[in-house]
Amino acid sequence: MTSETTGTHGAVLEGGAPGGDRPIVELRGAGKAYGNIRALHGVDLAVRPGRVTCVLGDNGAGKSTLIKIVSGLHQHTEGEFLVDGEPVRFTTPREALDRGIATVYQDLATVPLMPVWRNFFLGRELTRGPWPVRRLDIARMKRTADAQLRDMGIVLDDLEQPIGTLSGGQRQCVAIARAVHFGARVLILDEPTAALGVKQSGVVLKYIAAARERGLGVIFITHNPHHAYMVGDHFSVLRLGTLELSAARSEVTLETLTNHMAGGAELAALKHELAQVGGVDVDELPEERELSAAPEPAVADPAASEPVEGKS
Template sequence: MMAHDDASVAPPILEVRDLGKSYGAFRALHGVSTSVGAGEVLCVLGDNGAGKSTFIKILSGAHRHSEGELLANGVPRSFTSPRDALDLGIATVYQDLAVVPLMPVWRNFFLGAELTRGVGPFRRLAVQDMRAITQQQLATMGIDLADVDQPIGTLSGGERQSVAIARAIYFGAKVVILDEPTSSLGVKQAGVVLKYIAHARDRGLGVVFITHNPHHAYLVADRFLLLKRGASLGNFARREITIDEMTRLMAGGAELEALAHEMERAEQPQHPEHPDHPEHPRRA
């Protein structure tokens, strides 16, 4: 990574340098370097087993890294819990959203952080305030819900993801980490989520978008980190890589070519007594 010599240039909100994580003798992640700044989207791409989950756990504070450095606003950090990350404005929205489907949208928006009025035995939920704030915050993100009293389970998958992003921003997130938010969605609903990722970026947030879909990544990303088997295949600015090059790296182009060649040979009949073999008696 480049050093930030100019004091007038703000350091990235979140940066990792040669980051690694070992579980006993198993190295789940090693040699990973990248960063995300304000108003920037970093897409972390890789197939199953690439190390994406381990990377999320380190950034979100669920696991402590065992190699390299993690810096928040230029200051080295070592998170001991998700609360450490949240206190620095790093919020994670997981694929399996922690929502209560039958509760209204506004209740889920404030779940665990409800606003109240009054004190002691006269304390009560500030329902109207929470409804109004939810409606306003969703509108700021471009999310137009007719009724925040509707159960959140009635929303589409893309809309639920978008509510979760808006909630993280309202509660002070400077960086939002999104764990495969489009993986189980159709084309239209994936587009909804990608639109709100762009909204979050345009509001000055840093977004870490975890995905295995290069087409989704390329629509919104400013920077790409490619992972394979726990190692980095490269950290690229958008101008440095095309979607075809990225797809080839992710798919393991050389491995696929070797497999295709092997399969091609396997399709040829190998025994002379096979009817399709060029040396079969019928063909003599």
């Protein structure tokens, strides 16, 4: 049975992004240097509405620096950073939020002992009554939080329960719904499935697809190429601060993506040296040409990739 997420993904790819193909956020040759240390160099990235852009890379690849530039925490020192085609240089994350760029970090910026509805409006509480005796509009915040969560497909029995009692996947989904409610057009997700099990990761991936269906541009930062390939429309692999791979879904296979993410190109270059080490089987290691060669178009079509003898 075809899943709802898979069907949505196919529709988006074939029908085009809801908001057109113009990037909301775009980096052109962007880089960041901290004194003599160059953390990021020559990175091109385009985030379009209704698309999931996956950024993969090992520790120290430059993913955190990329997040900080787009979210307004740090400024780029080379290249261009454009929002809606206009060059920008954010000085604070608030400026990025005002332009619709929201970031959901791994710690989720939640208070575990506070209720779900209170965390939903944390820092943006609704009030009522005249000044100086204004008070929290608790009833309206509860109604709004419940409606927004249900709109994203998240049904919680009790919004009064501390958010710390929810599973990791549920807390990620609440953070995503909160960002969508407060006007996010670009959603940056920092390793949302890193500390989750298989089932909870699936829940988060489902809501990433739901955010894409609503027309948001999503930047999905991850170490896991399998998770990225399930929901991604474009893949960018960073290595040592530079862009090693930038390819659309139709231009890359999961195997190729995994090899790039795992440092397959380096292993291919070291194949001769590894062959000299006793007890190391290098027969299964990829050749360098296998990693750099573009896959055949038929691979992107599941029907075309079926073996002939399997057809009736």
